[in-house]
Amino acid sequence: MNFKLVYSSVILAFLYLATSYIYVHQLYSSLTNQKFKEISHEMKTNVETLIHEKQEAITLVSLALATSENIQHVLLKKHENNFDYSSLSLKLKQETSLKSIWFQILDAKGNSFYRSWTDKTGDSLLDARIDVAQMIKNPHVISGISAGKFDITFKSMVPIYDNNNFLGVIETIAKFDSVATKMKKRDVETLIIVNDKYKDQLTEVEKKRFVENYYIANQEPNKELLGMLKSARVKDYINIEGLIVDKEKNIILTVYELKDMNNEVMAHLLMSKKLSNIDMRQIELSVEKIITVLAIVFVILVLLVYYFYTRNYKKFIQKQNEKLEESVNVKTKELQRLANYDALTGLPNRLLFLDRLKQHLKHATRDEESVSILFLDLDRFKEVNDTYGHNMGDALLKHVAVRLIDSVRDEDTISRLGGDEFTIILHNTDNEDMIKVANKIQRKMQEKFVIDGIELSTTFSIGISVFPKDGITSELLIRNADTAMYKAKEAGKNGYQFYNSQMTELAFARIxxxxxxxxxxxxKQFKPYFQVKVDAQDKSVVGFEALIRWIHPTKGIIPPDDFIPFAEEIGIIVDINKFMMQESMIIFKRFKAKGLKCGMLSVNVSSEQLGDYSYVEDVEECLKNTGFDAKDLDIEILEGQNIENKNRVAEILRSLKGLGTTMSIDDFGTGYSSLTYLKKLPIDNLKIDRSFVRDIPKNKDDMSLVQTIIALARSLHLKVIAEGVETKEQAEFLKKSGCNVLQGYYFSRPIPEHECEIYLKAKS
Ligand SMILES: Nc1nc2c(ncn2[C@@H]2O[C@@H]3COP(=O)(O)O[C@H]4[C@@H](O)[C@H](n5cnc6c(=O)[nH]c(N)nc65)O[C@@H]4COP(=O)(O)O[C@H]3[C@H]2O)c(=O)[nH]1
Known part of the structure; x- marks a missing residue:
């Protein structure tokens, strides 16, 4: 994902908002300042206009009066009592904004001729007033503001002529603070501050109307402004440059300089307006508009960023998907490989084999061809595992796989079904080809495998089934090849067998x-039968051999030869022997408990068990479970059994010996054990096979052979037991030849527990 874009967008958005904020803020203050300036200007302009208006108004009044014939007449005739302007003042008060207005008429010499506010007349003003002197000297219209004894006022003086004859002057006077009153109507408070230089001139003014030396000309000055003025220096206010905005007091302040007739500053008009009364809507609207525009721009930018982001994100997701897909493909292939190939040998496994077989069968059905399955099972592979461990077993399987690959064509499918089972699919081959392949495999297997310096040899038993002759489904073909493979095992291993229908019956029978x-x-249908072993000399009971019988509910008693080899083949013999050993020990314990002298108990062990240490554990467990004395236990090992597996067998036998048991070699003479090897094993007894006893005394060769075996056994300090003794002659001959113990029908057949008990009781 493009985090850079996200980060830079966030930073840009932040910058944009910060800049916008600063911009709006500055804009607002600049617009506000502008507005305040405008307000200040407006206040000044308004006050100026009012002043001018007022001046003009009184000048107009003066001009109007100057042209009055009445005034001219009176001045010419000096009839002063004819003047009365109180009705004119009243009229002006009622009809105009001139509320307080006074009149004075001066004669041509500058003497007061008429005053509307007093009866006092006749006094000369030439000395008292410069403007009057100027006027008399040079009659003209004078209009302006001036300070007198009582106040500052608007004044206008207009010369009165009778034709060109200067008669005098009409002067109109008006109060000044009416301007402040008018300004108030416009929400502006005005404080008229008369300059301190007039202090001495304003002799008739109350002291309290001064702040410092400045006369406050308002009749009713605004308290707030007056308070402000008093709390600071007057100069601080009258010298304001431009304007002051006091947000605390909620006012805007400005000053207007009031000039006298000589154009000199005579007073300052300090004006204030409430900030809350200023209409800021226009500014707010402008700012709102700007904010709206900025917000729209921001939204557009956000949308643009979002658009680019999503476009980018889509690309990112697409890339991620592609990556994911890629890794899923890799994993899928890996899983397919794991699912279809055997991890150990790298050959196709059962799954792939079945798949390929189905494909072959499909094509073969369509093209009317044949497909052959070779089912291969390693002979004696278990022994390799038991003897050298599973790692060696695995290594052997890998080597075997390589040789199998060498034995067939590339297009033939070899697979490992599991364990030591392999299969080969051959396409459209005749019997001769199949035999060639089987032979080739066997030849390849002849050479010994050398793994970690250890030489191993192994062979294959091969079963062959052919489509469509032996089945049309893959399941049936595999089963039939498997059956044929078993047949090859039965036939002595290291060979091959073609499937035939009789094998199926056999296979079912086996199942x-x-x-x-x-x-x-x-x-618990298996029962131990006991066959007595007697001392060759005095025929006393030496012990019994436990021989299994299957007491079948319908078939009666089944002898061991009918099921023991099969039980060994399928492995269940381990459990059977354990059961037999434990049952026999229990019975012997019972005999002993009854005081019967039953001697040693001999049990048979299978080749399966002699290569496995767990047999020692089984014996130990049986001894422990039953409390049977190990010294009374004799274990019979078949001569041919596993003796080749020398080291392992020797170790196991030594372990058994360590428990306290004795060991006998059974059926001696049928195998090919070297006596030198036997010497190294912890063997106590040697049992001569009954085939050598059977024809005694008729067969002289057997008799001399038996004598040789006895002599050899003696030289190895082994006891000799002869089995299959059926006649007195045989017993006598064996006794004479030095045999120690005899066993055979002559003394007793194998008998069940209860008969054995009777037998023992009879003997005791
Ligand atoms: N003709 C003749 N036969 C005689 C005479 N005396 C004894 N026999 C038979 O010879 C066999 C002796 O047992 P084996 O050689 O250990 O040979 C045994 C042994 O290898 C095996 N077997 C029997 N019981 C067990 C068992 O519990 N476990 C194992 N693994 N094998 C057993 O089955 C074999 C056969 O057992 P059985 O049929 O009981 O056959 C027994 C016995 O009945 C005689 O005078 N004349």
Whole structure:
């Protein structure tokens, strides 16, 4: 995601808002200042206008009166009592804005001829007033503001002529503070501050109307302004340049300089207007407009940024999606590989094999061709695992896979179904080709594998099924190839078998048998039968061999040869033997508890178990569970059994010996054990196979062979037990030959517990 754009947008927005704020603020203050200036100007202009108006008004009045014939006549005749302007004053008061107005008439010599406010006349004003002197000297219209004894006033003097004969002067006087009153109507308070230089002149004015030496000319001065003036220096206010805005007092202040007739500043008009009375709406409207424009610009900018951002974001999302898709593809491929290929060998696994087989079958159906499946199972792979561990087993599988790949064409599919099972799919091959492939595999496997310096050899049992002859579905073809593979195992391993229909029946029978053996174990249908072993010399009971019998509810007693090899093949023999050992020990414990001398208990062990340490644990557990004395336990090992797996077997036998048991080599003479090797094993007894005893005394070779075995056993300090003794002659011959213990039908067949008890009781 483009965070840069987001960050810069946020910063820009902030800058924009800050700048806008400053701009609006400055604009507002500049507009306000402008407005205040305008207000100040307006106040000054207004007051000036009012002053001019007033001056003009009284001048007009003077001019009007100067042309009055009555005045001229009276001045010519000096009949002063004919004047009365009180009605004129009243009229002016009523009809005009001239509320306080006075008149004075001077004669041509500057003497007061008439005063409307007093009866006092005849006094000369030439000396008292410069303006009067000027007028007499040079009659002309004089208009202005002047300070007198009582106040400052508006004055206008107009010469009175009779034709060209100067008769005198008419003077009109008006109060000045009416200007302040008029200004008030316009919301402006005006304080008329008369300059301090007039202080001495204003002799008839009350002292209290002075602030410092400045006369306040208002009749009723504004209290606030007066307060302000009193609380500071008067100069501070009359010297204001431009204007003052006092937000605290909510006023705007400005000063107007009032000039006298000689154009000299004679007074200052301090004017104030309430800020709250100033109409700021226009400014606010302008500012609002600006804010609106700025806001619109901001919104547009935000929208633009948003547009670019979303466009950018879409691109970003698109890129992310592409990346995601890419990694999903990689992962999917990886998963497909994991799902379809065997992690150990890298060959296609069961899933891919099934898929490819289905494809082959589809094409073969369409093109009317054949497809063959070779089902391969390593012979004795379990022994490799048990002997050298699973790592070695795995390494062997990898090497085997390489050799398999070397044995077939590239287009043939080899897969590992799991464990030591492999399959090969061959397309459109005849029997001869298949045999060639099977032979090639076998040849490749002949050479020993050398892994971590250890030499290993292994072979394959191969089952072959062919589409469509042996099945048209993949499931059936695999099952039938598997069945054929079992057949190859039964036939002695390291070979191949083509599937035929009889094999299916066999396969079903095997499944059936597997289930019923398992059920039999659960239902305790297996029973130990005991066959006695007697001392060759005095025929006393030395012990018993426990031999299994399957007491089948419908088939009766099933002998071990009918199910033990199969039980060994499917592995259930481990549980069966454990069960047999524990049951026999319990029975022996019962015999002993009854005081019966049953001697040693011999049990059989399977080749499956001798390569596995867990057998030692099983024996230990049975001894512990039953409290059976290990010294009374003899374990019979078949000569042919696993003896090749020398080191492991030797170790396990030593562990068993460590528990206190004795060990016997069973069926001796049928295998090919070297006696030197046997010497190294912790063996106590050697049982001569009954096949050598059977034909005694008829077969002289057997007799001499038996004698040789006994002599050899003796030299190895082993006890010799002969089995299959059926006749007295045989018993006698074996006794004479030095055999220690005899076992066979001659003494007793294998019998169940209760019969054994009777037998023992009879013997004791
Ligand atoms: N013809 C003849 N036979 C005699 C005579 N005396 C004994 N036998 C038979 O010879 C076999 C001796 O047992 P084995 O060699 O251990 O051979 C046993 C043993 O290898 C195996 N077996 C029996 N019980 C068990 C067992 O619990 N576990 C295992 N793993 N194998 C067992 O089954 C084999 C066969 O057992 P069985 O049928 O009981 O056959 C027994 C026994 O009945 C005789 O005088 N004449």
């Amino acid at each position: 059936e048998l597997e289930k019923s053996i398992s059920d039999a174990l659960k239902l």
